[in-house]
Amino acid sequence: MLWKKATLLGLAGFVLGVLTGIGFMLARSSEGLKAAFPNLILGGLYGAAVMSSSIVYDIEKWSIARATATHFLLSFSLYFLLVLSMGWFRLDDPVFWIVIAVMVVIYVLVWLFQYLSYRRKIREMNHDLKIWKSTKKEPDDR
Amino acid sequence: MKNPIDIRIEIDPKCQDPVILIRTDQKTQTVEDIIHMIEACTDSSYPLITGYRDSEMELLSQRDIVRVYVEARKVRIRTIDGIYDSRKPLSFLETVLNTDRFIRISRFEIVNIRKISRFDFGMAGTVHILFDDGSVSWAARRYVRAIQQALNRIETGKEE
Numbered sequence: 018m019l020w021k022k023a024t025l026l027g028l029a030g031f032v033l034g035v036l037t038g039i040g041f042m043l044a045r046s047s048e049g050l051k052a053a054f055p056n057l058i059l060g061g062l063y064g065a066a067v068m069s070s071s072i073v074y075d076i077e078k079w080s081i082a083r084a085t086a087t088h089f090l091l092s093f094s095l096y097f098l099l100v101l102s103m104g105w106f107r108l109d110d111p112v113f114w115i116v117i118a119v120m121v122v123i124y125v126l127v128w129l130f131q132y133l134s135y136r137r138k139i140r141e142m143n144h145d146l147k148i149w150k151s152t153k154k155e156p157d158d159r
Numbered sequence: 160m161k162n163p164i165d166i167r168i169e170i171d172p173k174c175q176d177p178v179i180l181i182r183t184d185q186k187t188q189t190v191e192d193i194i195h196m197i198e199a200c201t202d203s204s205y206p207l208i209t210g211y212r213d214s215e216m217e218l219l220s221q222r223d224i225v226r227v228y229v230e231a232r233k234v235r236i237r238t239i240d241g242i243y244d245s246r247k248p249l250s251f252l253e254t255v256l257n258t259d260r261f262i263r264i265s266r267f268e269i270v271n272i273r274k275i276s277r278f279d280f281g282m283a284g285t286v287h288i289l290f291d292d293g294s295v296s297w298a299a300r301r302y303v304r305a306i307q308q309a310l311n312r313i314e315t316g317k318e319e
Contacts, residue, residue: 075301077265077266077267077299077300077301078297078299080281080283080284080285081283081284081285081300082282082283082284083283083284128284131284132282132284135280135284135286135300135303136280138303138304138307139278139279139280139286139303141307142278142303142306142307142310143277143278145307145310145311145314146275146277146278146310148314149310149313149314
């Protein structure tokens, strides 16, 4: 089941990666589509890897922090390797660092949003449990 | 030794369904237990669950079960009296355990919602469940909504 979901997400990620690559190509590069083809494929593969690996959030035993950190490390290392090895950005290119900063902010927000959302649910559940326990007639009311 | 309970059976042709009368001066825990055992035997929505401990078979009342979980590929039943093994898979037990009382909290576990003491949510983002008997477990996040709904159901008394 997880593999099926990972494959579907990977396909969607590939398309997104290619589209993002085309966007970058149009904005920053003057090379033709034929010359940019390998870069687009690699961009697609990066998108596929990032999207399919989001199934780490479905691993039941993993906490939100562990899943978010794992996904961040995977996305970050792939981005770092791909971008520098393909010469898409240089280390002194501000865009390289801006992308990393945006990634960090997004992942922190993802963790924060999920954490606050579940914390609220758990508080509601404890409240419901407390009310029920205070109103039940027997020690283990049926 | 005197038998603490006097059991009498009256055969009455007019009585189509059995009537059980408990005559007592006060409602003690023993009386409560008897009521629940009779209910467990007669109520098909709460069938007794077979558990094994030290190669002896015991019939467990659903009321006494705290959690049913998979550990080292074996299905265990934790009750207020200890831990038993089950020879049935978790998926089968899920169909037998009453849904008013039991809820799945992960791929590996079904719990008695009435034995939950409280929920805990740490900074890491893991949902811990603390039970009345002191045991602790964790719930998968995707089951949180179902647990919430089950709690609402028992709180508002909308049970079958």
